[in-house]
Amino acid sequence: xxxxxxxxxxxxxxxEYRTEVKQxxxxxxxxxxxxxxxxxxxxxxxxxDALNRLQFEMLTNPDVVDADAELAIWIEVDAEAKTLVLRDxxxxxxxxELIANLGTIAHSGAKSFLQNAGKGQTALEEIIGxxxxxxxxxxxxxEEVRVVSRSYRAEDxxxxxTSKGDSSFTLETVEEAPRGTSIQIQLKEDATExxxxxxxxxxxxxxxxYVSFPIYLVEMEAPEQEVxxxxxxxxxxxxxQAKEPRVINRRTAIWRQSPSKVQAEEYNDFYKQLTFDxxxxxxxxxxxxxxxxxxRALLFVPSKRERGMLQMRPDHxxxxxxxxxxxxxxxxxxxxxxxxxxxxxxxxxxxxxxxSREMVQSNPVMRQLKRALTNRINRALKELADEQPEKYLxxxxxxxxxxxxxxxxDHANQEALTELLRFRSSKSDGKWIxxxxxxxxxxxDQAEIYFVLGEDLKSAARSPHLDYFRKHEIEVxxxxxxxxxxxxxMLREANGKPxxxxxxxxxxxxxxxxxxxxxxxxxxDQSAFDQLVARAVEILGDKVRGVQEGKQLxxxxxxxVSPADSFDRDIQRVLRLTEEGYETPKKLLELNxxxxxxxxxGQMVARGADEPLVEAAILQLFDNALLLxxxxxxxxxMVERIQLLMAEAVAARAKGE
Ligand code: ADP
Numbered sequence: 001x002x003x004x005x006x007x008x009x010x011x012x013x014x015x016e017y018r019t020e021v022k023q024x025x026x027x028x029x030x031x032x033x034x035x036x037x038x039x040x041x042x043x044x045x046x047x048x049d050a051l052n053r054l055q056f057e058m059l060t061n062p063d064v065v066d067a068d069a070e071l072a073i074w075i076e077v078d079a080e081a082k083t084l085v086l087r088d089x090x091x092x093x094x095x096x097e098l099i100a101n102l103g104t105i106a107h108s109g110a111k112s113f114l115q116n117a118g119k120g121q122t123a124l125e126e127i128i129g130x131x132x133x134x135x136x137x138x139x140x141x142x143e144e145v146r147v148v149s150r151s152y153r154a155e156d157x158x159x160x161x162t163s164k165g166d167s168s169f170t171l172e173t174v175e176e177a178p179r180g181t182s183i184q185i186q187l188k189e190d191a192t193e194x195x196x197x198x199x200x201x202x203x204x205x206x207x208x209x210y211v212s213f214p215i216y217l218v219e220m221e222a223p224e225q226e227v228x229x230x231x232x233x234x235x236x237x238x239x240x241q242a243k244e245p246r247v248i249n250r251r252t253a254i255w256r257q258s259p260s261k262v263q264a265e266e267y268n269d270f271y272k273q274l275t276f277d278x279x280x281x282x283x284x285x286x287x288x289x290x291x292x293x294x295x296r297a298l299l300f301v302p303s304k305r306e307r308g309m310l311q312m313r314p315d316h317x318x319x320x321x322x323x324x325x326x327x328x329x330x331x332x333x334x335x336x337x338x339x340x341x342x343x344x345x346x347x348x349x350x351x352x353x354x355x356s357r358e359m360v361q362s363n364p365v366m367r368q369l370k371r372a373l374t375n376r377i378n379r380a381l382k383e384l385a386d387e388q389p390e391k392y393l394x395x396x397x398x399x400x401x402x403x404x405x406x407x408x409x410d411h412a413n414q415e416a417l418t419e420l421l422r423f424r425s426s427k428s429d430g431k432w433i434x435x436x437x438x439x440x441x442x443x444x445d446q447a448e449i450y451f452v453l454g455e456d457l458k459s460a461a462r463s464p465h466l467d468y469f470r471k472h473e474i475e476v477x478x479x480x481x482x483x484x485x486x487x488x489x490m491l492r493e494a495n496g497k498p499x500x501x502x503x504x505x506x507x508x509x510x511x512x513x514x515x516x517x518x519x520x521x522x523x524x525d526q527s528a529f530d531q532l533v534a535r536a537v538e539i540l541g542d543k544v545r546g547v548q549e550g551k552q553l554x555x556x557x558x559x560x561v562s563p564a565d566s567f568d569r570d571i572q573r574v575l576r577l578t579e580e581g582y583e584t585p586k587k588l589l590e591l592n593x594x595x596x597x598x599x600x601x602g603q604m605v606a607r608g609a610d611e612p613l614v615e616a617a618i619l620q621l622f623d624n625a626l627l628l629x630x631x632x633x634x635x636x637x638m639v640e641r642i643q644l645l646m647a648e649a650v651a652a653r654a655k656g657e
Pocket of ligand 1 (some may be wrong): 042050089091092101102133134135136273
């Protein structure tokens with residue numbers, strides 16, 4: 001009479017895994033990975049997530065199933081039966097969720113792991129632990145797994161999911177089960193160590209000590225073996241006894257403790273358990289404040305930009321708690337974008353508990369938290385730079401690019417971030433200097449901070465723009481990171497001094513004739529020079545904005561300068577890298593009237609001699625200048641031209657000798 005309930009079918013139903021799961025299971029089952037214990041970390045982490053989600057749900061929903069059940073994790077081991085059961089009283093899963101979550105690949109670590117599956121078995125085994133492959137890692141130790149789950153929703157009922165880790169799993173209904181999920185593992189013959197209480201305790205301490213819910217260890221004991229025949233037969237059939245459950249994790253929210261009470265080692269352990277990074281962090285910042293906003297935060301700078309062989313953390317962000325209840329796993333609104341390499345936990349009593357995850361962002365407390373945390377990180381980095389300059393440079397080499405991005409994008413913090421910038425220069429001898437260092441040793445009459453952009457340190461050091469500065473011993477910063485042009489364009493001045501790109505045609509420098517004029521190389525006379533300029537204009541056509549005399553050139557024959565009106569020319573360099581087909585605006589070619597090659601070329605033009613050679617030489621000088629600017633010329637044309645020039649040079653020498 002009543003409608004059929006399809007879910008009440010008592011027949012177990014068998015379902016195939018998705019192909020990628022089969023692939024993953026195949027690798028895991030045959031893996032000789034030695035740190036198999038990480039499966040427990042993965043299961044505990046899932047259980048803890050499920051508990052967090054339930055706790056969050058209960059803030060607004062009074063109708064969850066078993067509302068009074070303790071929020072905890074129980075690990076039951078039975079050495080004799082070789083079983084391990086991990087149960088949580090978390091959010092649970094209904095049938096659809098079981099299929100979606102344990103039949104496909106949800107875990108992002110597992111996804112990237114599989115993408116690397118082409119690289120061979122050994123490589124994979126080395127990285128299983130780094131990726132964290134999620135739930136399926138259980139099949140490294142399990143013969144068979146049965147997951148019994150009861151969702152928190154009253155309308156659902158309990159389901160059992162069973163699999164041997166081959167190509168399929170089965171689903172069936174279960175009469176009764178407490179809210180949450182229980183993972184029942186029949187251990188493989190070579191994995192029975194995981195049925196021992198002491199071993200479980202050891203693993204939990206190592207990987208999951210700071211999980212905030214209690215983890216109970218429940219050890220099953222074989223009943224006492226009594227002497228005497230009758231008793232022995234009696235005990236055979238007796239139930240096994242569970243020892244008194246005991247909590248085995250420390251579960252302290254160390255970010256809520258006073259910093260003076262926390263040991264350096266504890267910070268490191270906490271960081272590793274939080275991020276799964278195997279290295280200690282480079283820096284930790286423990287912040288405890290009540291005004292202007294209540295905040296307990298523990299933030300970390302990792303030791304490497306990329307942890308492990310591959311990016312282990314697919315998503316960045318901080319863990320946001322309100323009074324120890326996890327609100328969000330990867331919150332991105334607590335720090336400016338350029339601090340996205342920072343990991344950690346933020347807890348505030350000022351955040352309303354019933355705030356939905358979506359509403360977190362627009363909460364005014366969030367803005368206050370962001371300001372407080374940002375200032376604290378700025379300060380911590382400044383302190384590191386002042387007090388441990390060596391260590392700061394390790395930080396700089398790893399994360400400097402984020403600071404540069406911040407200088408360009410975060411106006412409110414620009415000043416603080418500018419102090420954190422480091423540069424190499426024409427006088428720093430390969431060492432890093434700050435802008436304060438530079439300004440501190442500026443020449444008495446120097447009013448600006450000079451910099452040159454280049455592809456790398458070597459080409460920057462060879463830049464023709466440096467001629468004048470080298471001669472006058474004026475320090476020039478070398479900017480060789482693709483992001484640098486952008487950063488400098490947005491910064492414009494530092495320590496009260498304007499920043500100037502020395503490729504600027506409008507740059508005004510005190511002309512000290514005696515320093516630039518070399519009596520031994522007489523300049524090309526005006527009329528020959530004018531003819532050469534006219535010829536160059538003809539040959540280069542619209543490749544350049546114009547051709548003119550370069551008064552600051554000393555050892556270099558030519559250079560390319562930016563017309564003074566190209567306002568954001570430093571950004572061109574960035575655009576060139578980021579936008580396909582981007583054409584850099586035309587530059588001005590400057591000729592050095594005193595350079596022997598220019599002098600000779602000018603004389604050839606005046607005589608109307610050897611046109612092809614003149615043309616090739618001018619085009620090649622232009623391409624050379626492009627190369628030195630880090631703006632690539634067309635290599636094919638160039639090779640042909642170089643051939644021609646070489647042939648000419650060799651022929652001339654052969655005739656002369
Ligand atoms: P991840 O945890 O990274 O998502 P897993 O493969 O470990 O990947 O788990 C897949 C999904 O299964 C989880 O996202 C979660 O939705 C669900 N899940 C796993 N374990 C539990 C659990 N103990 N309680 C509730 N849901 C769980």
